[in-house]
Amino acid sequence: MAILDIRQHAGYLFLAVMLGHIILISAQVNSKTGVPLLEAFAFGIFAEVQRGTAAGVSVCRRAWSGYVGLRRVKAENDALKRQLAEAQIQVQEQRALADRSRGLEQLLALRDRSNLSTTAAQIIGAGATPDFRTLTIDKGTRQGLRPDMAVIAPAGVVGRIVVPSAQAAKVQLLIDRNAAAGAIIERSRAQGVVVGEGDQRLRMEYVSEVADVVVGDVVVTSGIDGIFPKGFIIGRVEAIEKSGGTYKQITVKPAVDFSSLEDVLVVLTPTPAREAAQGSSP
Numbered sequence: 001m002a003i004l005d006i007r008q009h010a011g012y013l014f015l016a017v018m019l020g021h022i023i024l025i026s027a028q029v030n031s032k033t034g035v036p037l038l039e040a041f042a043f044g045i046f047a048e049v050q051r052g053t054a055a056g057v058s059v060c061r062r063a064w065s066g067y068v069g070l071r072r073v074k075a076e077n078d079a080l081k082r083q084l085a086e087a088q089i090q091v092q093e094q095r096a097l098a099d100r101s102r103g104l105e106q107l108l109a110l111r112d113r114s115n116l117s118t119t120a121a122q123i124i125g126a127g128a129t130p131d132f133r134t135l136t137i138d139k140g141t142r143q144g145l146r147p148d149m150a151v152i153a154p155a156g157v158v159g160r161i162v163v164p165s166a167q168a169a170k171v172q173l174l175i176d177r178n179a180a181a182g183a184i185i186e187r188s189r190a191q192g193v194v195v196g197e198g199d200q201r202l203r204m205e206y207v208s209e210v211a212d213v214v215v216g217d218v219v220v221t222s223g224i225d226g227i228f229p230k231g232f233i234i235g236r237v238e239a240i241e242k243s244g245g246t247y248k249q250i251t252v253k254p255a256v257d258f259s260s261l262e263d264v265l266v267v268l269t270p271t272p273a274r275e276a277a278q279g280s281s282p
Contacts, residue, residue, distance in 0.1 A: 005226040015219045020189050029279065033034040052092065111219075116229060117216040118152075119143055123261055124168070135159070137264060147220075148227050156179065156233035156255030159223060159262050173258055174234070175202060182222040183234055188212035189223055194252060196235055202235055204250040213240060226271055 033271045111281035131175055139145055141164050151171050152159040159179060163170040172179050177194040183194040190211035192204045207213060215235040223230030243248040 009242040056179075058180075081233050114189050119145075119268060120263060121151075121169075121266055132178070133176040133196065133258070134162070135171045135173065135261065135264075137169050137266070138167070139170055140165045140169050140268060144268055145169050145266055150228045150271075151264050152232055152267060153256050153261060153264050155257065156235065157228055158256055158258070158261065160227050161266065171264070172258075174259060175200060175254060180225070181234065182225040182230050183219050184222040185211070185213055186218040186220050188217070188219075192250070194219065200254065201238075202252040202254055204237075204252050205247065207248045207250055209242070209246055209248055213237060213248060213250060215240060223271055229267060229269070229271055 033045055069112075073082060109277055119139060121137035121139040123135050124138050124151060127134035135158075138152075138175060145161055145164045149161040151160060157174055159171045159173040159176070161169050173196070174181060174194070175198065177196050177198045179196040181194050184191045185207075188211065190207055190213055194202050194204050197203055215237050219234045219237060221228040221230055221232045222231035235252040235254040238253040239251040239258045241251075
């Protein structure tokens with residue numbers, strides 16, 4: 001065993017001596033360019049190491065630049081989305097203000113045309129049941145409102161005050177099942193009574209079977225009920241049915257879209273019929 005170990009050590013020593021001689025010879029021997037072979041060999045090795053390192057750094061730099069760029073783009077996209085959302089909200093607000101301005105202008109024009117004493121009111125609530133159709137407005141007895149005062153809109157008749165409080169009032173819509181108004185066909189002057197049906201329709205009753213009424217006729221208030229001033233639009237005749245009796249069955253489409261009301265006028269001026277009734281009372 002000792003002899004084998006000595007031989008192995010001798011072999012290793014011989015290899016080390018030979019390698020040293022080769023290195024010394026390489027250091028002394030020049031290449032064709034005049035550079036020692038050892039230096040050229042070492043430079044080649046280190047050059048490859050540097051090339052690999054530079055390539056790795058370049059890849060990392062590009063990856064980091066791409067990541068930073070993506071983060072910047074995402075931040076810019078988020079900012080643009082926020083700006084777009086804010087712009088859309090502003091557009092909606094401007095549209096709402098424009099719609100409200102147009103509504104108020106129409107209301108003002110109606111007040112100027114009517115030659116009646118009125119007060120403007122804003123709708124702040126609506127009844128929940130389909131059979132009893134009511135609205136709540138933001139004016140009450142402190143602003144001079146009383147029961148049975150007419151409520152109108154630029155499109156036509158809305159209803160009447162039924163329950164006023166100090167700062168608000170409940171309005172019974174004309175389409176309520178318990179509502180009614182004296183009516184007249186504008187073209188032929190045929191008279192009757194318009195009553196509500198609970199939905200977006202009205203029914204004109206007590207119109208003579210021989211009265212001149214056709215589909216499309218305009219129905220206006222007659223003023224005989226003592227609530228609604230004469231001549232305000234109620235709606236148009238939508239259908240006529242002959243029942244074979246004394247009166248026609250007439251369906252009227254309201255002129256007012258009750259689902260889109262925002263502002264109304266309350267008529268403070270009493271009608272001639274109401275004034276006459278008040279004058280005759282003791």
